[in-house]
Amino acid sequence: QKEVEQNSGPLSVPEGAIASLNCTYSDRGSQSFFWYRQYSGKSPELIMFIYSNGDKEDGRFTAQLNKASQYVSLLIRDSQPSDSATYLCAVNYYNQGGKLIFGQGTELSVKP
Amino acid sequence: GAGVSQSPSNKVTEKGKDVELRCDPISGHTALYWYRQSLGQGLEFLIYFQGNSAPDKSGLPSDRFSAERTGGSVSTLTIQRTQQEDSAVYLCASSAQGGGNTIYFGEGSWLTVV
Numbered sequence: 001q002k003e004v005e006q007n008s009g010p011l012s013v014p015e016g017a018i019a020s021l022n023c024t025y026s027d028r029g030s031q032s033f034f035w036y037r038q039y040s041g042k043s044p045e046l047i048m049f050i051y052s053n054g055d056k057e058d059g060r061f062t063a064q065l066n067k068a069s070q071y072v073s074l075l076i077r078d079s080q081p082s083d084s085a086t087y088l089c090a091v092n093y094y095n096q097g098g099k100l101i102f103g104q105g106t107e108l109s110v111k112p
Numbered sequence: 113g114a115g116v117s118q119s120p121s122n123k124v125t126e127k128g129k130d131v132e133l134r135c136d137p138i139s140g141h142t143a144l145y146w147y148r149q150s151l152g153q154g155l156e157f158l159i160y161f162q163g164n165s166a167p168d169k170s171g172l173p174s175d176r177f178s179a180e181r182t183g184g185s186v187s188t189l190t191i192q193r194t195q196q197e198d199s200a201v202y203l204c205a206s207s208a209q210g211g212g213n214t215i216y217f218g219e220g221s222w223l224t225v226v
């Protein structure tokens with residue numbers, strides 16, 4: 001089992017729709033979870049982090065965490081073409097000294 | 113500095129040569145990471161420095177790769193006897209404490225081995 005797993009996509013949604021991105025992880029001791037966005041040829045940039053079970057909202061973005069199911073997701077409401085990018089899930093591996101492990105990323109395409 | 117600074121931004125080297133990549137983290141950040149990203153792939157963890165602790169080198173792909181961090185600040189990633197499969201972008205990131213804090217990336221060093 002990979003440490004952090006994401007569907008590679010591409011995920012294609014129409015403009016204005018909700019995009020749902022999913023991530024599972026294997027370390028039950030993990031405490032911190034991050035979503036990064038990466039445009040082609042650019043470095044990853046932080047969108048959100050979440051530490052507690054439940055939902056965390058920031059503008060059009062909502063992160064959802066379920067530690068019992070070892071699952072974290074990112075919802076993007078009112079998707080825009082400018083949201084087209086690769087979304088990377090990252091998990092802090094508490095039981096491995098706190099290093100941050102990334103998933104392979106999900107490519108999102110928002111069609112006008 | 114204001115952000116994570118990496119140099120060189122681009123490097124083309126001949127197979128078999130050694131290369132050094134430099135990272136200057138955000139001032140005051142104690143944790144520093146190196147990742148590698150091949151074309152169209154995700155981020156592959158290489159090494160993690162946290163304060164004065166022994167670095168986590170578990171991601172280094174072979175003994176041709178090494179990294180050091182001097183004075184708890186600047187880090188250098190060295191690749192000896194480069195191979196074509198080493199071609200990738202090497203990303204450095206830093207965070208205030210590590211262990212769950214947000215990490216911030218530099219712009220990367222794009223390495224091409226010909």
